Amino acid sequence: MAIVRICARPLLASMFIAGGTDALRRPAPLAPAAEPVVDALADIPGVPRRTVNAVRLNGGVQAATGLLLAASGNGHE
Incomplete structure (x- = not known):
C-alpha cells in the first residue's frame, strides 16, 4: 500500500500544478467564470479588483x- 501513497501525492499534485500554471499564463479564458466570485468578494481588503489578476493569484496559490x-510526505505517517 505504501507504493500507492508514494505515487498518489505527486499525481494529485500534478493537477494543481498544471492548472495553476495555466491560470498564471493564460487567465483570460478563466476570467468570465471567476467574475461573479470576484465581484462578490470585491469589498474584502486584499482581493484584486480586476478579475484577471484574481485568476492569476488563484493560479499562483x-x-x-x-x-x-508533491514534496510533502514520504509515505511514513
Whole structure:
C-alpha cells in the first residue's frame, strides 16, 4: 500500500500544478467564470479588483500548494 501513497501525492499534485500554471499564463479564458466570485468578494481588503489578476493569484496559490503537496510526505505517517 505504501507504493500507492508514494505515487498518489505527486499525481494529485500534478493537477494543481498544471492548472495553476495555466491560470498564471493564460487567465483570460478563466476570467468570465471567476467574475461573479470576484465581484462578490470585491469589498474584502486584499482581493484584486480586476478579475484577471484574481485568476492569476488563484493560479499562483494552486501551483505553489501543488508543489508543496508533491514534496510533502514520504509515505511514513
